[in-house]
Amino acid sequence: MLIPMPDLPVQPLPAAASAVRQPPVAVSDGLPTPQRYWAMAAMTVALIMAVLDGVVANIALPTIQREFAVDAAGAIWVVNAYQLAVTVSPFPLASLGDIIGYRKVYWFGLAVFTVASLACALSPNLPVLTAARVLQGIGGAGIMSVNLALVRHIYPSTHLGRGVGYNAMIVAVSSAAGPSIAALILSVASWPWLFAVNVPLGLAALVVAARAMPVSNPAGHRFDWLSAALNAATLGLLIVGFKGVDGSQPAWQVAVELAAALVLGTILVRRELAQAAPLLPVDLLRRPVFALSVVTSVCSFAAQNIVFVAMPFFFEDVLHRSLAESGLLMTPWPLMVALVAPISGRLADRYEPTRLAAAGLALFATGLALMALLPPDPSTLDMVWRMALAGFGFGLFQTPNNKVLVSSAPKERSGGASGIQATGRLLGQTLGAATVGLVFTAIGKADGSVVVLWLGAGLCLVACLTGIFRRRPAAA
Numbered sequence: 001m002l003i004p005m006p007d008l009p010v011q012p013l014p015a016a017a018s019a020v021r022q023p024p025v026a027v028s029d030g031l032p033t034p035q036r037y038w039a040m041a042a043m044t045v046a047l048i049m050a051v052l053d054g055v056v057a058n059i060a061l062p063t064i065q066r067e068f069a070v071d072a073a074g075a076i077w078v079v080n081a082y083q084l085a086v087t088v089s090p091f092p093l094a095s096l097g098d099i100i101g102y103r104k105v106y107w108f109g110l111a112v113f114t115v116a117s118l119a120c121a122l123s124p125n126l127p128v129l130t131a132a133r134v135l136q137g138i139g140g141a142g143i144m145s146v147n148l149a150l151v152r153h154i155y156p157s158t159h160l161g162r163g164v165g166y167n168a169m170i171v172a173v174s175s176a177a178g179p180s181i182a183a184l185i186l187s188v189a190s191w192p193w194l195f196a197v198n199v200p201l202g203l204a205a206l207v208v209a210a211r212a213m214p215v216s217n218p219a220g221h222r223f224d225w226l227s228a229a230l231n232a233a234t235l236g237l238l239i240v241g242f243k244g245v246d247g248s249q250p251a252w253q254v255a256v257e258l259a260a261a262l263v264l265g266t267i268l269v270r271r272e273l274a275q276a277a278p279l280l281p282v283d284l285l286r287r288p289v290f291a292l293s294v295v296t297s298v299c300s301f302a303a304q305n306i307v308f309v310a311m312p313f314f315f316e317d318v319l320h321r322s323l324a325e326s327g328l329l330m331t332p333w334p335l336m337v338a339l340v341a342p343i344s345g346r347l348a349d350r351y352e353p354t355r356l357a358a359a360g361l362a363l364f365a366t367g368l369a370l371m372a373l374l375p376p377d378p379s380t381l382d383m384v385w386r387m388a389l390a391g392f393g394f395g396l397f398q399t400p401n402n403k404v405l406v407s408s409a410p411k412e413r414s415g416g417a418s419g420i421q422a423t424g425r426l427l428g429q430t431l432g433a434a435t436v437g438l439v440f441t442a443i444g445k446a447d448g449s450v451v452v453l454w455l456g457a458g459l460c461l462v463a464c465l466t467g468i469f470r471r472r473p474a475a476a
Helices: 035-052 058-067 077-088 090-100 102-121 127-145 146-155 157-188 198-212 225-244 251-273 288-318 323-330 332-350 353-372 380-407 411-443 443-470
Strands: none
Touching: 035 102, 035 127, 035 146, 035 157, 035 198, 058 077, 058 288, 077 127, 077 225, 077 411, 077 443, 090 102, 090 127, 090 225, 090 411, 102 127, 102 146, 102 198, 102 332, 102 411, 127 146, 127 157, 146 157, 146 353, 146 380, 146 411, 157 332, 157 380, 198 380, 225 323, 225 411, 288 323, 288 353, 288 380, 288 411, 288 443, 323 380, 332 353, 332 380, 380 411, 411 443
16 A cells, blocks of 8 residues: 655745645755654665665575575575666666656655565565565665765755765664674574565655655656666676676676676767766766766775675684674674764764865775784784774765765756765675675685785775865855
């Protein structure tokens, strides 16, 4: 059952116009309190669900494989289906947000995600579960694609850094807590409950969002279906090709996938260059500060995912720690991100955000280099403070960089900025995982773990040098 979503004007109507129905009024510079808090509460619930469902299914894969009596290659599509859908969808959905309003895309994305979660929980076999996960990924992309655009309309421009910092904290905490939450649920219930818990939370968030989310001015252009199809094909082939470089696919197949992605991507970019309001935001990429912010974001998230994928192997195979110890040793990173992100957001409202971002990247690179230089038999404290330093640097970088990225675009193009931020993050994570797979295949896990740490540090330095050339944009 769909929940009505009334359009509530933020400001009262003039007395003379009280008898005439008026269209929704767009928020000029943030929402008043307490409406701002209700809007962020709804966004927080939706974002937690979208991020968690990219993580929790990994924990349940062995159980799902046994219950449906399928092989590991088939079961892994429960994860891959969501990742593919959530990665190829942000650009089209962000463009749709520019056209019809960010609130509508968010609301219907959350509705689709909630319905798909119920379908996942009730799936009788693997094909149905995989299809439901695709639908869930599209709903999750609807939430993520307009996330920063809505933050820009919820918070006044003078407090934008706080909103972005809070957003980064939610993503960090959700990513870190995902495996623990999944393990807790599976200890008392069966795997369908991993998805069923989203239903009451999603319904509550839908009710609150219908009344509290801000209204944005819709654009006058039409949705470009051909560009959306080219975008999905390009990113889909790119992701599948990246995933295959670890040896899971024949080399010729990986080459064909990446070559096809390059051809289709070239066609897409040439088409978008001729559009007044392109689905792929090439108009924003012409702005140096925006383009450089995207590059730094992709590099940093690639470096982060290199660590998240490689460090468990590093702790277990190189330093000979147990599985439980490895999990605990990973904790300082997301914990520091969650602590620092809101603080860096407030700092970004007062000081030059590009300098804060560059300082964060330098600390991030230092932490990774120090991890690579660990002695053969380090103490727990040696590992903990190095992981904490890397997490501190990433948390200090992420919020100012996202603020520069979204504020360097005109407000009416906030959807495009939000979409490219989400896509850049997901592509960076995919690139990082592919790098780890390629290095591990070439030289093994033990030596490869140290090599990828140095590669991660190098990516951070590239991002840091790139960010130095930026200047804070004027408020849009």
